[in-house]
Amino acid sequence: MEEYSDEEFIVSECIKCKIINWPALKFCKNCLNPNTLRKGNSIGRIIEFSKNEQGYFGIVEFEGQIRIICNLNQINNPKINQEVILKKIKKNNLNHSFQISS
Numbered sequence: 001m002e003e004y005s006d007e008e009f010i011v012s013e014c015i016k017c018k019i020i021n022w023p024a025l026k027f028c029k030n031c032l033n034p035n036t037l038r039k040g041n042s043i044g045r046i047i048e049f050s051k052n053e054q055g056y057f058g059i060v061e062f063e064g065q066i067r068i069i070c071n072l073n074q075i076n077n078p079k080i081n082q083e084v085i086l087k088k089i090k091k092n093n094l095n096h097s098f099q100i101s102s
């Protein structure tokens with residue numbers, strides 16, 4: 001039995017060039033200045049999606065910069081560019097699971 005815990009959507013933003021680094025990093029991978037941590041904006045849009053035996057999954061873009069593979073099972077009929085909300089991040093030792101709703 002796998003133990004999952006809930007996790008917050010935290011991103012790191014560079015104090016200088018404002019690029020968002022995700023997963024969160026201490027220093028910007030673009031200009032090496034320090035990052036600040038903040039809550040990510042949970043509204044995203046679907047870039048692409050597919051279906052397997054577990055249901056819909058796909059790539060969702062957040063803040064126009066971060067692309068995350070998400071579980072789209074709670075979306076009835078996903079469409080490219082559809083606006084969606086990151087509802088929950090579940091984490092165990094190996095994996096993050098990103099649950100999306102419309």
Ligand SMILES: [Zn+2]
Nearest residue numbers: 014017028031
């Ligand atoms: Zn930077």
